[in-house]
Amino acid sequence: TLDNGVNGLRVTNGLAKGIEKDLVPSAIAANGSSGTHNDKVKTRIKSKSLGNGHTPSTLTNGSQHVHKEGKKHKRKHQASPLAQRLQAEREALPIYKAQRAITDEIMRHQSVVIVGETGSGKTTQIPQFLDAAGLTQQGIIAITQPRRVAAISIAKRVADELGTKLGDKVGYSIRFDDTTSPSTKIKYMTDGMLLRELLSDNKLKRYSAIILDEAHERTLRTDILFGMVKAIQKERKDLKIIIMSATLNAERFSQYFDNAKVIYVAGRQFPVRTFAAVQRQEDYVDAALVATFQLHMEEPRGDILVFLTGQEEIDNLQKLIEENARNLPPKCPKIIVTPIYAKLPADQQAKVFEPTPPGTRKIILSTNVAETSITISGIRYVVDTGMAKVRSYNSKIGMESLVVQPISKASARQRSGRAGREAPGFCYRLYSEEAFDSLPEDSEPEIMRCNLASVILLLKASGVDDVVGFDYMDRPSRDSIIRALEQLYALGALNDDGRLSSLGRQMAELPLDPVYSKILIQSKAFKCTKEVISIIAMLSVDLVFYTPNDKREQAGQARKRFMNYDGDHITLYNVLKGYQSVHGDAGWCTENFISGRSLKQALDIRKQLVTFAERMGIDTSVSCGTDFDPILKCFLTGCFQNVALRTPTGEYKTMIGNQTVFIHPSSVLFGKKPVAVLYNELMHTTRQYMRNISVIQPQWLLECAPQYYGRGEAPAAR
Ligand code: CDP
Numbered sequence: 001t002l003d004n005g006v007n008g009l010r011v012t013n014g015l016a017k018g019i020e021k022d023l024v025p026s027a028i029a030a031n032g033s034s035g036t037h038n039d040k041v042k043t044r045i046k047s048k049s050l051g052n053g054h055t056p057s058t059l060t061n062g063s064q065h066v067h068k069e070g071k072k073h074k075r076k077h078q079a080s081p082l083a084q085r086l087q088a089e090r091e092a093l094p095i096y097k098a099q100r101a102i103t104d105e106i107m108r109h110q111s112v113v114i115v116g117e118t119g120s121g122k123t124t125q126i127p128q129f130l131d132a133a134g135l136t137q138q139g140i141i142a143i144t145q146p147r148r149v150a151a152i153s154i155a156k157r158v159a160d161e162l163g164t165k166l167g168d169k170v171g172y173s174i175r176f177d178d179t180t181s182p183s184t185k186i187k188y189m190t191d192g193m194l195l196r197e198l199l200s201d202n203k204l205k206r207y208s209a210i211i212l213d214e215a216h217e218r219t220l221r222t223d224i225l226f227g228m229v230k231a232i233q234k235e236r237k238d239l240k241i242i243i244m245s246a247t248l249n250a251e252r253f254s255q256y257f258d259n260a261k262v263i264y265v266a267g268r269q270f271p272v273r274t275f276a277a278v279q280r281q282e283d284y285v286d287a288a289l290v291a292t293f294q295l296h297m298e299e300p301r302g303d304i305l306v307f308l309t310g311q312e313e314i315d316n317l318q319k320l321i322e323e324n325a326r327n328l329p330p331k332c333p334k335i336i337v338t339p340i341y342a343k344l345p346a347d348q349q350a351k352v353f354e355p356t357p358p359g360t361r362k363i364i365l366s367t368n369v370a371e372t373s374i375t376i377s378g379i380r381y382v383v384d385t386g387m388a389k390v391r392s393y394n395s396k397i398g399m400e401s402l403v404v405q406p407i408s409k410a411s412a413r414q415r416s417g418r419a420g421r422e423a424p425g426f427c428y429r430l431y432s433e434e435a436f437d438s439l440p441e442d443s444e445p446e447i448m449r450c451n452l453a454s455v456i457l458l459l460k461a462s463g464v465d466d467v468v469g470f471d472y473m474d475r476p477s478r479d480s481i482i483r484a485l486e487q488l489y490a491l492g493a494l495n496d497d498g499r500l501s502s503l504g505r506q507m508a509e510l511p512l513d514p515v516y517s518k519i520l521i522q523s524k525a526f527k528c529t530k531e532v533i534s535i536i537a538m539l540s541v542d543l544v545f546y547t548p549n550d551k552r553e554q555a556g557q558a559r560k561r562f563m564n565y566d567g568d569h570i571t572l573y574n575v576l577k578g579y580q581s582v583h584g585d586a587g588w589c590t591e592n593f594i595s596g597r598s599l600k601q602a603l604d605i606r607k608q609l610v611t612f613a614e615r616m617g618i619d620t621s622v623s624c625g626t627d628f629d630p631i632l633k634c635f636l637t638g639c640f641q642n643v644a645l646r647t648p649t650g651e652y653k654t655m656i657g658n659q660t661v662f663i664h665p666s667s668v669l670f671g672k673k674p675v676a677v678l679y680n681e682l683m684h685t686t687r688q689y690m691r692n693i694s695v696i697q698p699q700w701l702l703e704c705a706p707q708y709y710g711r712g713e714a715p716a717a718r
């Protein structure tokens with residue numbers, strides 16, 4: 001075990017043993033968690049050949065195999081060693097033998113759905129097949145990817161395989177980085193980039209085929225593309241649509257594309273033995289460290305792939321592994337750690353694909369990009385933390401941001417599958433079987449999770465005028481679409497004719513609820529961007545102040561330091577300003593009865609908002625100083641529907657709907673009776689409470705929302 005042998009290994013404090021015991025063959029494996037699992041591998045292979053360093057790597061194995069078998073493998077005379085190696089690897093792919101059949105089917109049909117195990121060669125090979133068949137003479141082949149890293153690394157790979165320079169025949173195009181040239185015929189791009197291109201080329205005239213890859217992920221942008229390319233094909237019969245997916249839900253796609261032909265690419269999947277932790281691991285990064293070293297010390301040759309959630313974790317674990325690796329016994333193989341995540345510089349991303357030198361073991365630390373988007377050779381062991389950073393929507397401000405969440409069962413199966421591509425493999429889940437059972441079967445399509453007004457805005461910005469008639473794969477209700485349209489119109493994002501206004505175009509650039517996009521954009525005119533960004537960030541978190549039962553008095557006193565009687569918005573601004581001035585000091589938070597966790601989150605969101613705003617050319621340091629009216633007016637340009645007026649009896653009625661509402665006791669305005677207020681949230685408990693409230697002047701309404709209040713429509717009637 002870990003304890004004997006590795007001196008000074010940080011993880012020898014019993015946790016290692018814990019995991020050893022905790023990792024038992026799980027019922028998941030026995031049941032066969034995917035169709036290809038079986039239990040042929042009865043016992044774990046014990047370490048014998050570690051470190052002999054002379055056994056050929058799996059890669060060479062693979063090509064030798066082909067060589068022996070392959071009468072097809074003809075050595076090209078002047079081919080470089082790299083070209084030869086790549087050619088051998090191509091020929092070893094399961095898809096290679098099917099080249100003729102696949103090409104024929106695609107050429108015969110307008111649309112096809114291709115399903116195949118990750119790593120079978122869909123993304124890298126199919127565009128080359130079509131190129132060889134002459135399709136690129138009629139136009140470019142586009143292949144969309146939900147992830148930038150995948151677009152970049154796959155384009156490089158394919159350029160290498162074809163022996164051309166990146167940007168020549170093969171290129172990629174992602175936001176702010178376009179490597180394509182007029183000679184580019186095979187173009188890897190993010191789904192967002194193809195949406196953008198549709199604006200200038202609305203019939204996709206430059207393209208002969210659109211390959212929508214990773215369709216199983218059902219990202220919002222890919223979903224919109226489904227509808228758009230389907231519509232374009234009605235007018236352009238020559239346009240080929242190819243949907244590629246790593247999971248078996250092909251029927252859905254096929255039905256949607258008018259019963260498109262489904263092609264199943266035979267995978268080559270060896271059995272994977274899956275282990276689950278007996279108990280929950282408190283710290284999955286630490287657990288991953290232990291599991292990795294245990295594997296390295298005890299198991300035979302084969303690289304290890306560890307799934308983590310993001311750069312910070314990956315950097316951390318890399319450091320820990322490298323520190324501990326120094327204390328390995330001399331006979332142990334060397335460790336090479338190769339990270340892979342979106343922001344990693346391209347030259348370092350390339351390292352992950354380099355063959356593992358003899359006598360070493362590669363440990364790949366990856367985000368979920370290695371789940372289905374990219375395939376790395378040589379992996380026999382997978383360590384799955386069960387977590388991923390996924391795009392999620394902050395329901396309070398509708399902000400699209402990345403949040404760490406447990407994965408779905410489908411993802412867990414994909415991850416374990418990565419271990420069995422070249423030989424029988426092992427997957428170590430750092431979570432229990434019960435935890436696995438409680439995971440959702442599949443993740444919900446993004447379009448179902450996010451703010452519908454944002455979706456409609458994106459559709460409009462992509463050139464879809466008829467958003468009600470749009471052919472959604474998963475259709476939102478007609479009523480909710482109409483409501484979203486009305487809201488966008490009221491915000492001024494749409495003109496009278498229902499088309500996007502220039503303001504709307506700007507709003508579509510921001511990944512926020514359109515209400516907050518508008519406020520952020522308007523902050524430029526009101527000269528209060530600095531404050532507005534802080535307040536939006538603060539509105540995104542749940543709990544700012546807390547009041548322990550035994551310290552009500554002190555907590556109340558502390559809160560007074562930040563209070564502003566214009567209302568909660570300015571008060572929240574004061575809190576974040578205070579937090580920034582002490583650089584997030586935890587003691588300061590405790591003293592002031594403020595949730596450090598919430599403030600940290602708010603500051604993180606603030607940072608992201610600053611990036612978005614600056615990209616749009618908004619100066620985020622512009623401040624209105626001590627005159628807070630511009631801030632509240634600015635909020636009113638977006639939240640004008642959330643206004644309540646005091647009645648003669650001292651109650652509050654909402655301007656829209658005329659409902660009775662109350663000032664929440666947590667508000668600084670509790671007990672005060674301003675004539676008019678703006679609020680950000682309605683909370684239904686025993687009564688309808690307004691939360692996050694500020695005082696406004698009724699005459700501001702006309703000034704700030706003329707489109708809404710200036711038309712003589714009685715808002716109360718709406
Ligand atoms: O799309 P699919 O998952 O079916 O497979 P692919 O991405 O086309 O990968 C096919 C092969 O290309 C795999 O064996 C990968 O190891 C290899 N590949 C690579 O070595 N380097 C890359 N940057 C991309 C793919």
Ligand code: MG
Pocket residue numbers: 119122123124213372373374
């Ligand atoms: Mg692929």
